[in-house]
Amino acid sequence: MSRTTTDKGRDRRRLAGKPAPGKSMRRTGAADAGAERRDIVAVRIEQVREVLGEVLQWSLPADAVLSRWLRQNPKLGSRDRSEVADAVFDVLRHLRRYRHYAQSGSGPAARRLAVLGLASTLGAERLMQSLGDAEQGWLSHVLAIRPDTLPRGVRYSLPDWLDEKLGGMADAEALMEALNQNAPLDIRVNPLKTSRDEVLGQLQEDAYAACAAQATPYSPWGIRLQGRPPLNRWKLFEKGEIEVQDEGSQLLAALVAPKRGEMIIDYCAGAGGKTLLIGALMRSTGRLYAFDVSAPRLARAKPRLARSGLSNVVPVVISTGNDTRVGRLRGKAHRVLVDAPCSGIGTLRRNPDLKWRQHPESVGELLKTQAQILRQAARCVKPGGRLVYATCSLLPEENEQQVMRFLEENPAFRLRNAGEILADRCQGLAMEDDFLRLRPDAHGTDGFFAAVLERTQESTQVVDFEEKTTN
Numbered sequence: 001m002s003r004t005t006t007d008k009g010r011d012r013r014r015l016a017g018k019p020a021p022g023k024s025m026r027r028t029g030a031a032d033a034g035a036e037r038r039d040i041v042a043v044r045i046e047q048v049r050e051v052l053g054e055v056l057q058w059s060l061p062a063d064a065v066l067s068r069w070l071r072q073n074p075k076l077g078s079r080d081r082s083e084v085a086d087a088v089f090d091v092l093r094h095l096r097r098y099r100h101y102a103q104s105g106s107g108p109a110a111r112r113l114a115v116l117g118l119a120s121t122l123g124a125e126r127l128m129q130s131l132g133d134a135e136q137g138w139l140s141h142v143l144a145i146r147p148d149t150l151p152r153g154v155r156y157s158l159p160d161w162l163d164e165k166l167g168g169m170a171d172a173e174a175l176m177e178a179l180n181q182n183a184p185l186d187i188r189v190n191p192l193k194t195s196r197d198e199v200l201g202q203l204q205e206d207a208y209a210a211c212a213a214q215a216t217p218y219s220p221w222g223i224r225l226q227g228r229p230p231l232n233r234w235k236l237f238e239k240g241e242i243e244v245q246d247e248g249s250q251l252l253a254a255l256v257a258p259k260r261g262e263m264i265i266d267y268c269a270g271a272g273g274k275t276l277l278i279g280a281l282m283r284s285t286g287r288l289y290a291f292d293v294s295a296p297r298l299a300r301a302k303p304r305l306a307r308s309g310l311s312n313v314v315p316v317v318i319s320t321g322n323d324t325r326v327g328r329l330r331g332k333a334h335r336v337l338v339d340a341p342c343s344g345i346g347t348l349r350r351n352p353d354l355k356w357r358q359h360p361e362s363v364g365e366l367l368k369t370q371a372q373i374l375r376q377a378a379r380c381v382k383p384g385g386r387l388v389y390a391t392c393s394l395l396p397e398e399n400e401q402q403v404m405r406f407l408e409e410n411p412a413f414r415l416r417n418a419g420e421i422l423a424d425r426c427q428g429l430a431m432e433d434d435f436l437r438l439r440p441d442a443h444g445t446d447g448f449f450a451a452v453l454e455r456t457q458e459s460t461q462v463v464d465f466e467e468k469t470t471n
């Protein structure tokens, strides 16, 4: 059989130790891809290190620092953005444990934290390829440490004061563990425009398959989604049929139990999360005042209100002292919601930096503000009306203790059973006493607290009541 030119060429190359052209190209391609992956990881480590350098100064909330950094780096794609964000938030969640691990390494501490965050979010294997021998050795060493051999505060990455506070609660370690998980993405349907079944039906379509939409267990308006879909580009969102809202927040709005035609005050309305649901439950009738001392926060409620189709909401920027517009509503409101400024410890799944930004002194300041807001808001409640006090904190001093002190000072109010009030609309929530307490480990929501305080019908002595409480 005669040998072809191709055969001869292949033999010459083999003798010369050179691979065939096709193979050579394939191998180089694979090697290039590997090198590219290593480069990307090396760049990622630097990006995370850079963001952490700013976040760990604690001058701004982590999400604000991250948003600014992303604006300064507009060329990054969506995958780059989410890889950086995931690693930064992972480091904030596990900061105390990672700092403990970082002690044994060398080089800049922020780089070691970035490596740990990325090892957790991208996988250690992917990281290893981009590390030198010493860093690889260190990473293997710390990843082999069993967290259950570490003191509890280090294991769950809590500052000592918070470890002590949460440690005194029932099922403390389950709570600490749950607070270190990623929060799911909950949305709420707008009952003024649609129903949950209708939205769930649409989300069963192929285009939304990755979201694996499921009804939330307690709120009749809630849907839980997987991943981070680009919600604000969805038609459902643009048409005001859905809003982003944790199931726990939905339950707080339900606890207000508003009725058509009533006069209701959302005293700390912020960007209007609860206002929107309360207004929809009023079927856009009556009057719903959305108060807040922060004009920028209330301004953020405006586009949401526009989408919602509500026409009963009156946003008002109030002052922290004795505000005349608040004064005019004295004794007039059927319901007043105080969604008080608080430590936010119940939201650590979403805001892990709060455990490092808050401290006993800042909580002490919040306690004074909460008591003052409660006193001012209580004046607006009409006899027989209700004041709902809520926080996204798990700390008893911001919650039960705050309410019990208010009740001692204000005998015109009595505690109502929150579980019974919610039972009308929300199934399956069993509470052990009159308060509503939600926990991520028990309910899958952020941590929330709420109490319903009813002003007795007989309490017509508004003047006495005010004099007693103005100090």
Ligand SMILES: C[S@@+](CC[C@H](N)C(=O)[O-])C[C@H]1O[C@@H](n2cnc3c(N)ncnc32)[C@H](O)[C@@H]1O
Binding pocket: 249, 267, 268, 269, 270, 271, 272, 273, 274, 275, 291, 292, 293, 294, 297, 318, 319, 320, 339, 340, 341, 342, 369, 373
């Ligand atoms: C927990 S946030 C409210 C969140 C909002 N209700 C929501 O559902 O999106 C607390 C709000 O209380 C406001 N606030 C702080 N001090 C206040 C005061 N003295 N009177 C009224 N609002 C106050 C803050 O500006 C902040 O927006």
